[in-house]
Amino acid sequence: MASSLLRRRLRELEEESLEGAALVELLTEAEIAQGAVDEGATRAERLAELGSRVGSGPIVARGERALGRALVATGDLATAATHLERALTAFGRLAMPLEVGRTRLLLARALAEGERETAITEGRAALACFEELGAAAYADAAAAFLRSLGVKAARAGPKGIGVLTKRELEVLGLLGEGLSNPDIAERLFLSRKTVEHHVASVLSKLELSGRGEAAAYAVRNLDMERRSAAKVGDLTHAPGARAGKAGRDDREETRDERGSDQNAERRRARGGHWGEHRGPAGSAGALRRL
Numbered sequence: 001m002a003s004s005l006l007r008r009r010l011r012e013l014e015e016e017s018l019e020g021a022a023l024v025e026l027l028t029e030a031e032i033a034q035g036a037v038d039e040g041a042t043r044a045e046r047l048a049e050l051g052s053r054v055g056s057g058p059i060v061a062r063g064e065r066a067l068g069r070a071l072v073a074t075g076d077l078a079t080a081a082t083h084l085e086r087a088l089t090a091f092g093r094l095a096m097p098l099e100v101g102r103t104r105l106l107l108a109r110a111l112a113e114g115e116r117e118t119a120i121t122e123g124r125a126a127l128a129c130f131e132e133l134g135a136a137a138y139a140d141a142a143a144a145f146l147r148s149l150g151v152k153a154a155r156a157g158p159k160g161i162g163v164l165t166k167r168e169l170e171v172l173g174l175l176g177e178g179l180s181n182p183d184i185a186e187r188l189f190l191s192r193k194t195v196e197h198h199v200a201s202v203l204s205k206l207e208l209s210g211r212g213e214a215a216a217y218a219v220r221n222l223d224m225e226r227r228s229a230a231k232v233g234d235l236t237h238a239p240g241a242r243a244g245k246a247g248r249d250d251r252e253e254t255r256d257e258r259g260s261d262q263n264a265e266r267r268r269a270r271g272g273h274w275g276e277h278r279g280p281a282g283s284a285g286a287l288r289r290l
Helices: 002-010 020-034 037-054 057-074 075-093 097-111 117-132 134-148 166-176 181-188 192-205 211-236 239-270 278-289
Strands: none
Touching: 002 020, 020 037, 020 057, 020 192, 037 057, 037 278, 057 075, 057 097, 075 097, 097 117, 097 192, 117 134, 117 211, 166 181, 166 192, 181 192, 192 211
16 A cells, blocks of 8 residues: 555656655665565665766665665675665765664664674664654664664653754745645745755654645644744733833934944045045945955
């Protein structure tokens, strides 16, 4: 069922889109879980080749990770580790910390049988990454993996919406308004591919299944923040606050007027305005050209 839904969604997307690459990786994972390892491996290879052909780092990284996952399923752990390390390097270069953590956990599992200490190191790094991001489900998985190796792994707990960057919060808010990716791109003056990346990142970090769930999450959580901000604004705009602000504005305006009068007197004493002197005027022109 999951595979058929993913295939249907993929037919609606551009082959080279970042969202499409994320869905291909999910489809590969689903196929492997269903026992279609060879089919998943072939799909992963095509994804990595596509990324290389179009010069897309995120697509290459997802393809390498998907291929590593497939090879783990076949038992070829050494080759799997090689592909997972490539994916880890690529995600790190792209500054995608959640994907770095997910890849570290996959790598740790691939190394667990032959290189236990290295696997523990990678597992701990993955757990720390997930804890920092507040990715609770992934952190639970990393902790469970470490415990399976006899290592104590305490959980610090989730951090919720705080895992998102400022731009991701903006995207989440627009998802809450029901905007499509092209609409979001136009609103934020971004490319559609950049928006696709932000949407995928929001869904991954908040562990949401799709845009509908993201919209509901935005309505629940961002509205609370806006209500809190509104309360602060009400206090700021209370009559006493407005009077105090008006008084400060009047005093500042008076000081500005005095300063302007004094500057004018100094310029007249020196024989003209600054704009009549070559130095400052020339400098302003240069700044305008820059």
